[in-house]
Amino acid sequence: MNLPSRSAGALSLLATLAACTARPPLPPLQAAWRETPVTPYRAEPPAALSWTTGPRWSATHALRLRNGLAVHLLQRERAATHVLLVSPSAGLESRGHDRVALATTRAALVSALASGDAGPRLDASASVSDLGTLLSVTGPQGSLRPLAARLSASLSPAGIPDAALARARDQLSLRRRDDVGLAEAMEIALLQQLFGEDSAAARPSVGYSDELRAVTLPTARRALLSAYATRDAALVVVCDMAPEEVQRILDDTLGALTLSPPAESDRAYGTFPPEQQPVVLVPAGSPLSVLTVACPLGGSRGADLTAQRAFASVLGASLGSRLDEVLRGEHALIYDAVDAEVRNVGGQSILLIRALPAQRDVADTLRILMDQFEVMSAQGLPRDEAERAVALTLEQRVLGWDSASSVGFLVASDLLAGVAPRAPSIAPLLEVTTGHLREIAARCPARRLAIAISGTDRTLASVAQPAGRPEPRLMYWRTPQAP
Amino acid sequence: MKTPTTLLLTLLAVVATRALAHADPPVLSATRYTLPNGHDVLLAPDPSRAQIVVRMDYGAGLADDPVGYPESSHLVEHLLFRGTRHTRGSTTERLRAFGVSRANGFTEAERTSYVTSASSSQLLRILWLEGDRLAFGLDAITDDNVSLEREIVWREHVERFELSPYRAATALLHQAIYPPGHRRRAMASQVTVPDTLRLDAARWFFQQWYAPGNARLTVVGGFDAAVARAAIAQSFGDIPARAVPERPAPAPLEPLGWTPGIDLEARVDHGLIVLGWRTPAHRAPGDAELDVFRHFLESRVEDALRRPLRAVTAVYAMQYSAASGSHFTLTIELGRNVATNVVRGALTRALTQALQRCDESGWFEAARETELARYRHPPTDLVDRAADLARDRESEDPGGYVRDLARFTAVDQVGTCAAARRLLDPARSVALRLESSTDLNVPFRVRGTP
16 A cells, blocks of 8 residues: 555555454564573562762852852862853843844854864853853863863953854754744743733743844844843852862953943743633644643742652652653553643742643543642642652752753752752752642642643633633734744 | 654754864763673763663564554553563553653664663663563563553554644655655554454564564663673573574665655644655765755745745754665645645745755855764763664664764765755655645545645
8 A cells, every 4th residue: 555545534444344354374483482591680670779870079169259250169070071151141031122132142152162273172052041041161071271261252352253153143043043842832821821921931032033143243242241241140160170279260261251230130020920810722733732731839949949849740750640640541641741840930930730632632631630739739649649759859859960061050040040059969858748748739729720722723612611710812822923 | 864753743842052062073982792692782881970771672663563463563562561570560660669750662663662761779670670571571461461552552553643634644755755665664654453453463573573682772871881781691691592584674765756746634723735855874875965954945945935925834854864764854834724835836946946055155064063063972861872872783883973973074065965956856755735624524634646
């Protein structure tokens, strides 16, 4: 059979008939099956290894350079050199007005850092959020001096060469930065509903291709100086060097930079609305719906944040999590695991849940999901589930330390979120109790959930409006295009 | 080179700014060896990590299903999570007890893979579980388990290939691009009914293909190689060797000699036009050139269609490369309820213009740099790193990083444009049109050839 000629239904029927009437015999096996002997080793699983193979942390140090730049040094045995520049002034929240120049500058910086003619090979990358930009540079073990020198040169007034800007424009244009994927768009739609359309949370994170091409070298350099080399910036350094040596190298290089005043925030976030929200419906034709649910968990500080993360791990993102068990195991409504994470938006913790049911299963999935939240908020979590959540979060946290760059990002992200940088430690997790988790669960009764659903017209029409909510609000997947 | 993925994943993809420097050879310390029973092992320890990924690949998949019993390979993959002789309960439960939060199985055209991520402390236990799966997996293939998993496999199949118009369109495209009997055509899968998912076929598949000589174990992350070697010898060394059928090397695919068309209508909001071409096998001449050219093509077609014609919402150019043959697709996603004939002519013109303007300066280095960046270093994510290492079973330089880097640095603009003009001839493509329709009673309907 080459191509089906008329309809899939007819094909399916034909195949059914064919299967029921004639089935070819199985061919002979190439080789006879031979049993494996059962040894004592095979009969019982071996014991876990002790934690001896992983890397070791030496210490965490807070340093300050001669120009006032704060440095958080994480010493780690055998680590490659990772330096992260944390730039709160380069966040989308505060830089709504010139985000296009910022995006181009960011790409040009990355390009300049990675393409220096001398010195070791460096990797550079940048990620941007509402709260700031993390610029990451990685080099081999022992490469802190050339790395810091190149970073310092790139952050100076003439730091972006014309060629780097041209490369940045080409790359951004080739990568179609103005294309927002459905999953990201659903989150934007939800946050737009919650915080208002003018909020930084509600806008795409980068400019459009044609705007990017219009950015000039002077614009990019201005953006560089006002957004990155600022007094509110900080460095996170992960390497295998003594703090005194790190201080000396960084003072010689990045300590010589002149820092600009921090940027004023030009747009503020709203606060998470306390009243019930309309369900946001986003028309999209993909075979699976993206069902996104958000719940406000409160501030993002201290032990509460740890408990919030543990609560998220109860719900999803792991084998055997509650929503995974119910939606996949019990009801077979989804095939991929449920995502669950705690996101900091404008200083608040928002629990974000994402599931991908088939279009026809959206209504059932939403009903079960809301039932689960209702039960948890009223009854808390069973002790074994809470204990497992803590154990799992502990495991994840340990895995989070796995790579030196991951730890650097963890600490840098905390800095951007306004959380005091933590030494890699399991102590806060051990303080999380079943009672604390019950308290977190009580913050998310079904009526407090914000809901966004993507789907075909038929799917969206099938979703019953939860009782007491305003009429659903229709939004569109694609953000408005630049003129 | 692009690994197989789905349109949905493409739609959900998020990009990040990243650039990498000089073309120095990457440092990837990997050791490959073979146990006396033929079991292939690849170890890539990374002392800076506290996590491991254990990946077991069996060199058989949907293309090796016995005739008349499609998806037997997929059924076996599911059954082997039901628990083998010594797991006491399901393998999934046992993994959970070991504190493993990420474990999955994948059945593709030419292989079946089991991937587990865990903290390094669990290395011996994961190897033990995989050893039990290969040695005593037959114990999991029982009537009771088959009756449980048959419906799940059937539902997955229906979901993926019959209820999902986009995936169905992809399957039809595969059928048009790859000739009958070609191994990659198996990804399109056959129309299945649950009745063909049978115990005897599953047992046959396991006994035929789950042999040490057809398996590769890849371990990456933070572990001691000596400890791993000893545990691997204990877990896999005494599994009896068995012969696996020889499969002849596939003949190179000739480019299509005509333009077949596929016309579909589907109950979706966004219509699609997809042009598909047969392209050279992974690492054959022309493969790397098209990987670079796709960036230029995507950008120029988008410039020509997306902004001037608001009817177009996205443009994707992708190449799906494999040792047995590859294909290249250019996909245009239309706006809500826009008919394909609105952009059809403009698409052909845009493609032709992109091929003509390939010699323009200013795009090539950036496009090649984007591809090179994918190969300069092993991926940070250990799951991705294990996948890269396991991908090329024939490679003597595990993962093929060095060779992949070399082939991209050797590519130049003249050769790229020549390859693109030779291999992406609009007159030798498959043209698939998927029209949006809201009044169908079935998810999609094949309307025939235009």
